[in-house]
Amino acid sequence: MKTVILGSGNVAYHLAKAFTEKNIPIVQVFGRNEAALKEISSLFNIPHSTSVLADADLYLIAVKDDAVAIVSEEITKKDCLVAHTSGSLPKEILKGNYRKASFYPLQTFSKTKNLVYEEIPIFIESDDAGDLEILKNLAANITEKIVLSTYEKRKYLHLTAVFACNFVNHLYARAQQLADEQQIPFEYFWPLIEETTLKIKELPPKEAQTGPAVRNDLRILQLHEELISDENSLEIYRTMNQSIKKMYEL
Structure with a gap:
């Protein structure tokens, strides 16, 4: 099966790498x-090409x-299958008379x-059983974790994923800012971060929660607020603690 990847960013790069490592030919x-x-x-x-689509x-x-619909118009062939890799767009965003689908790898790239x-x-996701088999067979070359989905579920x-990855990583960035301000090597926190991640493979995150907010330790919470000089970080600190307290009804 001839396959073309449209794009040159992180996802395109890793799809090309994954398929190449498994000897799946990509024509362009x-x-x-x-x-x-x-x-x-x-x-x-x-x-590769910037002008002539294979x-x-x-x-x-x-x-x-925001570029998926525009890029999809580059494909004028009718007898083909077109799938986007977005987690937040319906397959109907694709513009053309071809068969439409989605192929969403759940990962940060x-x-x-x-x-x-x-x-x-x-x-x-696809409305056609034959196209689902095509996508399943393609995905099976790189992973055993293949799930049939719908747009409603994918949203x-x-x-x-934004909560579990993007927001968490932003908190890491904020944490490193605090560490850098006090000339504390951020690598000191790596074992803590690793243990936190490993723990939720054995415990539900709600059960794994620790810290001053879940204990309702008002003295430490107040001390921390006094130490934070950046208004954005202070707002995040307060919002997160209020969310934790509400989850545990403190």
Whole structure:
């Protein structure tokens, strides 16, 4: 099956890498960023283009959400399957007379970070049983965690991912700011972060919660607020503690 990846960002990069490692041929990476396309092309020996879209049976659109509809108009072939990789868009966002689907890998992607692709769940959606099999067979080359989904379910998957990943990472960034201000190496906190992550594989997060808010330790909470000089960080600190207190009805 001829497959083209449209896009040159983090998701496109990792799809190209994952498929190449499993000897799944990609006939082209297509997009507008010549430099990024050349990087993918040279690393994984995949032809690239910014102007002429190759003929394929399957087109995977891995671009920012606000560009999916526009990029999908580049595909004029009718007898093909087109799937986007977004967690928050319906497959109907795709513009064309081709068959439409979604192929959503639930993971955070950075080009500089290696991933264990076998551990990544991929959520697929299509109205056609044959197309579902095509996507399942493709995903099976890189992971055993393949889940049939719907747009309604995928929206909540993506929302949950924002809480579990993007918000948590932002708190890491805020924590590092505090550490840097006091010249405390952030690496001191790595074992704590790792243990916190490992713990929720054995305990529900609600049961794993520790800290001054869940204990309703008002003295420490007040002390911490006095130590925070940045208004944004102080607002986050107060909001998080109120959320914790409310969850445990303190």
